[in-house]
Amino acid sequence: MASLIKFPYLRSDTTLTSHLTLNVEGAYRCESVSNNIRVYYNIIGSSAGEILCVDIDFKHDATSADAESLEALIKAGAQKPGSCELFVLPSDSTDDGELEAATPFAMSSQAEPS
Amino acid sequence: MSNYVIIPIDSDNPARPFVAGAVDGPFTWASASGTITSGAASTAQAIVGGSGASAQATVTASGTALGNLTVTITIAGDDYKVGDVVTIAAYTGGAATKWTEPLQFEIAAGDLVVGDSQAEELLPVDDVACVDVVNTGATIDILLKQATALKKWTLTLAGGTADNYEDIAIHVNDAIQQAMQAENKQPTMTFPFGVSCYDVVLV
Numbered sequence: 001m002a003s004l005i006k007f008p009y010l011r012s013d014t015t016l017t018s019h020l021t022l023n024v025e026g027a028y029r030c031e032s033v034s035n036n037i038r039v040y041y042n043i044i045g046s047s048a049g050e051i052l053c054v055d056i057d058f059k060h061d062a063t064s065a066d067a068e069s070l071e072a073l074i075k076a077g078a079q080k081p082g083s084c085e086l087f088v089l090p091s092d093s094t095d096d097g098e099l100e101a102a103t104p105f106a107m108s109s110q111a112e113p114s
Numbered sequence: 115m116s117n118y119v120i121i122p123i124d125s126d127n128p129a130r131p132f133v134a135g136a137v138d139g140p141f142t143w144a145s146a147s148g149t150i151t152s153g154a155a156s157t158a159q160a161i162v163g164g165s166g167a168s169a170q171a172t173v174t175a176s177g178t179a180l181g182n183l184t185v186t187i188t189i190a191g192d193d194y195k196v197g198d199v200v201t202i203a204a205y206t207g208g209a210a211t212k213w214t215e216p217l218q219f220e221i222a223a224g225d226l227v228v229g230d231s232q233a234e235e236l237l238p239v240d241d242v243a244c245v246d247v248v249n250t251g252a253t254i255d256i257l258l259k260q261a262t263a264l265k266k267w268t269l270t271l272a273g274g275t276a277d278n279y280e281d282i283a284i285h286v287n288d289a290i291q292q293a294m295q296a297e298n299k300q301p302t303m304t305f306p307f308g309v310s311c312y313d314v315v316l317v
Contacts (some may be wrong), residue, residue, distance in 0.1 A: 002294045002295075020244065023259065032132060046264065107264050
């Protein structure tokens with residue numbers, strides 16, 4: 001059963017916080033890229049040498065330490081089938097760790113990290 | 115073992131956009147009879163009435179009779195239903211086709227985009243990565259984590275508005291999450307706000 005991570009998401013028309021879910025089954029690495037967290041999956045990308053990635057965009061700029069925290073949570077969740085752990089951006093002290101409202105998840109094919 | 119979610123398909127005349135191209139007709143005068151001046155395609159005119167909004171079409175007359183008219187959709191609009199009677203106001207400007215009284219026609223099945231013909235879609239959720247949250251547009255994308263291509267399921271909705279697309283997307287996100295975690299079950303996705311889904315495609 002898939003391992004999931006949920007992230008706080010503030011609806012644009014209310015003050016209610018919901019959650020959006022990312023399936024991290026097969027995710028093996030997280031890095032801070034352009035103030036987002038990029039999640040790498042063990043899935044071949046659309047071009048040779050590339051793999052599938054999801055960039056997670058938060059309201060607050062994500063740091064390398066944030067990416068390490070998410071990677072640790074993914075690895076912990078992978079040991080609990082069907083889990084759905086909550087990830088709140090640790091470095092965010094102003095926006096409650098919420099996702100960016102516009103395109104919080106962006107999927108792409110990227111070169112495998114060294 | 116695979117997990118699925120069942121998406122009920124609204125095949126009972128859901129509200130939809132026009133399909134691009136010429137509408138079936140026939141065309142009549144909405145009330146008083148007018149006259150038609152043949153010519154090239156008119157500028158795009160609003161299609162008003164019925165349950166929908168925002169569609170536009172050009173009108174081209176090859177002669178002066180109603181049967182000589184071709185109405186071609188240029189902006190698809192949304193939320194129209196088969197059987198709606200819609201109107202195009204009189205247009206007497208320019209050097210192209212003109213008509214002096216409002217035209218009307220009844221929307222036929224072939225005038226609107228086609229949805230799924232089956233009662234439900236069984237959507238596998240194991241490969242779903244996430245739901246693309248949007249607050250515009252009548253579609254919701256479910257992004258897949260699959261090799262070699264960036265694939266997605268696109269759900270096309272009837273009855274939503276710009277005020278609730280985001281809420282619907284969050285609802286879909288929650289439903290898929292539950293389906294992923296519901297081992298040995300195939301839950302049925304429901305839609306809030308009276309919204310229905312009439313088409314599911316893998317893009």
